Amino acid sequence: MKSIAELEEIRKRTLQRINLRREDKESEVRIVVGMATCGIAAGARPVMMAFVDEIGRRQLSQVTVSQTGCIGMCRLEPMADVFLPGEEKVTYVNLTEDKARRIVAEHVVNGRPVTEYTIGAADDGQA
Amino acid sequence: MRDLSLHLMDLVHNGIAAGARHIHMSFALDNEAWLTMVVEDDGCGMDEDTAQRALGPFSTSRTTRKVGLGIPLTLANARLTGGDLTIDSQKGSGTRITATFRTDHIDCIPMGDVAQTVAALVAAYPNGPEFSLALSSPRGEEAFDTAEVRQVLQEVPLDTPEVVDWITQSLREQVNNVFGG
Numbered sequence: 001m002k003s004i005a006e007l008e009e010i011r012k013r014t015l016q017r018i019n020l021r022r023e024d025k026e027s028e029v030r031i032v033v034g035m036a037t038c039g040i041a042a043g044a045r046p047v048m049m050a051f052v053d054e055i056g057r058r059q060l061s062q063v064t065v066s067q068t069g070c071i072g073m074c075r076l077e078p079m080a081d082v083f084l085p086g087e088e089k090v091t092y093v094n095l096t097e098d099k100a101r102r103i104v105a106e107h108v109v110n111g112r113p114v115t116e117y118t119i120g121a122a123d124d125g126q127a
Numbered sequence: 128m129r130d131l132s133l134h135l136m137d138l139v140h141n142g143i144a145a146g147a148r149h150i151h152m153s154f155a156l157d158n159e160a161w162l163t164m165v166v167e168d169d170g171c172g173m174d175e176d177t178a179q180r181a182l183g184p185f186s187t188s189r190t191t192r193k194v195g196l197g198i199p200l201t202l203a204n205a206r207l208t209g210g211d212l213t214i215d216s217q218k219g220s221g222t223r224i225t226a227t228f229r230t231d232h233i234d235c236i237p238m239g240d241v242a243q244t245v246a247a248l249v250a251a252y253p254n255g256p257e258f259s260l261a262l263s264s265p266r267g268e269e270a271f272d273t274a275e276v277r278q279v280l281q282e283v284p285l286d287t288p289e290v291v292d293w294i295t296q297s298l299r300e301q302v303n304n305v306f307g308g
Contacts, residue, residue, distance in 0.1 A: 006293060007280065008279060010283070011281065013289065014283050014287050015282075015283060018283050018284065035247075036137075040137050045240075049250075052247075053292075055288055056289065056292065057288075066251050066252075067247075069140075069144075
């Protein structure tokens with residue numbers, strides 16, 4: 001394993017931020033990535049890690065990224081739901097790493113959903 | 128699936144769905160180019176009949192749909208190389224899935240980014256199950272265990288971005304030590 005000393009350092013550096021996160025559950029943003037067989041095959045893993053990486057880069061301590069199973073729209077994978085506190089869920093489809101980073105910047109940070117990547121936009125395109 | 132690390136991701140989710148508290152993963156390459164991938168969980172397990180049916184595509188524990196492709200797709204990729212996939216499971220005590228791949232067969236898919244698979248699992252399930260990984264080849268052995276990481280971090284959660292990054296880098300190094308070119 002990489003050096004444990006480094007891990008100790010990370011622990012010290014992040015302790016304070018962690019306490020903030022714990023105290024402020026109400027402003028938590030949740031990003032949920034579809035990670036069933038269909039999602040994984042379509043590229044959900046790097047998309048999820050792009051979310052995690054972008055959140056780390058921007059030091060957003062109130063955002064959690066988690067996984068869910070298949071919701072039955074396998075052709076639109078990779079998919080992710082974004083939950084901002086007090087707002088309706090936004091479902092993004094056909095994601096890529098770049099799209100994930102843009103969603104963090106525009107939706108999670110600035111509060112403006114990236115309409116063109118949402119499931120509504122995808123459905124309109126096919127109608 | 129494009130590579131083995133994606134199959135691994137998929138199979139581990141079966142263990143999570145089975146309520147496992149510990150999921151052990153391993154890749155072992157022997158001198159004859161056989162690679163054995165094992166996913167072992169201490170979840171709810173299956174009876175023999177269910178385990179047998181899980182090898183086929185029309186078996187799933189979920190109630191929304193009637194297909195489950197994780198295991199049959201892995202089995203198909205193993206068989207393409209002359210390998211196989213077996214399920215050892217007992218109701219109440221967990222499941223072990225063993226898949227073998229002949230790595231010098233032209234149809235063998237690459238190993239892929241095993242480090243990212245494990246890091247993504249840890250990031251998504253920071254409170255457990257505990258994940259461990261063992262890697263071995265004629266070149267050497269490496270081991271990783273989230274229990275050890277948790278012990279060092281104490282109250283710092285495992286999904287802290289810096290920690291996820293450390294885990295990814297650390298695992299990449301380990302994979303490279305055992306299987307790297």
